[in-house]
Amino acid sequence: MDVIKGAPFSPALTGALLYTLTKAPDQFRGPALQHLGKYLSSKNIGRTVTALKWLFALGLARNVHLWLSDIAQNNFRLWSERHRYDWSNEVAVVTGASAGFGALIAKGLADKGIKVMCLDLADEAPDDMKGNSKLVYYKCDVADRQAVLDVAEQIKRDHGEPSVLVNNAGIIYDHHTLDVTEKTLHRLFDVNIISHYWTLQAFLPDMIKNRKGHVVASASMASFAGSPGLIPYCNTKAAVLSLHEGLQQEVRVSYKCPEIKFSIVHPTFAATNMTASWRKELADSKVTVLDPNVVAEAIVKQIISGKGKQIILGAEIGFLAGMRGWPHWLAQTFVHLGDRKADLAQMGAERTGG
Template identity: 50%
Template sequence: MATTLVKAALSPLLTAPALLALTVAPARIREPILRYLREHVSNLTIKRAITALQWLTALGLASRASAFMSELAQNNFRFQSERHRYNWPKEVAIITGAASGFGALMSKSLAEKGVNIVAIDIKDELPADMRGNSKITYYRCDITDQSAVKELAAQVKEAHGAASILINNAGVYFRDDILTVPSDKLHKTFNVNIISHYYMLQAFLPDMIKAKKGHVVSLASMASFVGVPFFGTYTNTKAAVLNLHESLQRETRVLHNTPEIKFTIVHPTFADTPMVHTHQGELDKLGVVPIPATMVTDAIVKQILSGRGRQIIVAPGLEWISVLRALPHWFQTSLYMLEERSDGKVMKENHEEMKATQV
């Protein structure tokens, strides 16, 4: 509700007409409105309301202009979309972690648009509702094994041709504290959540560079922006995904001169996926309600079809977290300590319960 009100207050489509009606509209329009307002509030209140509308309109316009320039910058200041270069029934999209969650939803959605999907996962087979889809081909592969990824890339290219879309979606999450996280979980989290991105990029991005055409989508998290107690291993990898995304964008410009290639990074909050389901009890105690998984995947598919790259934040009411690191340390730490004071006990209890079940 609060987010909706803020968006409405900063929408020039709402504030500008109201401001114009009260200030420069023809007298036959302006005077009846002012006369009605004077029957209920003082002239001083009306004057203050006009001043508020002026500020809100200016802030709204500035926000829209900033958003436009940011989107332009994320596309190397190229006004034209690359959408015209894509013939979706002939495009090949590589999607990791495709057997469930975001991966399954994106595979089915892009397949509906005609895209040829190379679905990759470690599971033995795809879910039943995906196995019968002629646009989806399944490859079982351990993406943390570089030699397996190289072999996969050769097979895919021979069978389907060069890929023009790569979605690094696969991810794992183990809840543990930094001092006691087991070595196997530590390595698996980093290998799946970030190292595999390197292997997939090394295997599939060269063809995009050669064609000067492609779109790389990286699944990060709101955890890219802030460290969280007992989530440290996971949040470390998601911060790395964000940094990799930024470094990769710059390298493709500097080293390969391919500004045509698009890069999208996605930061969802807790979403209704199998990975989150395993921790639903903990989230319930903290009052966290996961968003629909389709809210995330619909945004990704829409972005791919637009032919433009972008940073996508899918966290209603929590978008402000993305700018937290730009604020002074005293402000950041104050917020953290307030959260720890309100939720720290529950987080610690959840952690102790989890550790007890592992004994």
């Protein structure tokens, strides 16, 4: 389906059609025009050629735009850093790895031959992770700085220095701003954003020393727009985006290490435990709910590519990423139109696992 949707803006397709109808040798162009003439008048054939010219130009401009965006996100390095990695000897750390996105990411990386250190609050690994020699489980509260530093030392001592860090752990609460408690607010920020600082302090210095590493952050479409009832959660995801953008620059400028890659993923609603209690509301609103495997596979693929990227999953609301650049009247009009659907967040409980 995606291939069909993208066909009109594929320069390979529109360029081939345009060449066939205008520049190809007579033995090819003649029969093509003759066949097309059975369905279209000569005037409409001319319009078709004009349309193909525009589609070819727009498709070419789009591809150049995507290429420039790709190299910009990789510090304008034209090549991938994939050659630096020997995946069978690499170590990755995934937080919030006992369920949800985290578990799927950990298993996906293990399938690529990477040894994965799985961090979470559960006393032991889930049954479906046991017995896999590539998955090593550590009980760790990533919101506790000392606990993170301690487990990092144990990981380095027993398995080596990690070259991949996936900050996936996350929780969500449905509290309006005036009702949120001090305890809830601190826990939300501690897990969703402060923990990133602790894991970065534990593992990023070795990546800088080795001039090799990939840091991945699990964010959300909430990074770009707040939603009534979820404002504190949205604040944490906006902070994750800000950290990601600033850290990439800091590592390049302050530590002179453009080889380290940074990726951040912004999925829309996904079928994990975090959305289980409001699945009906999502279905009623006709919002697309992603398969968690789609999110995990995108992250694993990005890591293996050796390139950094901002990944937006959920095409129908992907425009939110650029909404802050809209004129205020247009952005606020859209927000007001979405008021009826904005109160989906009736959760009522803390959930872990990304």
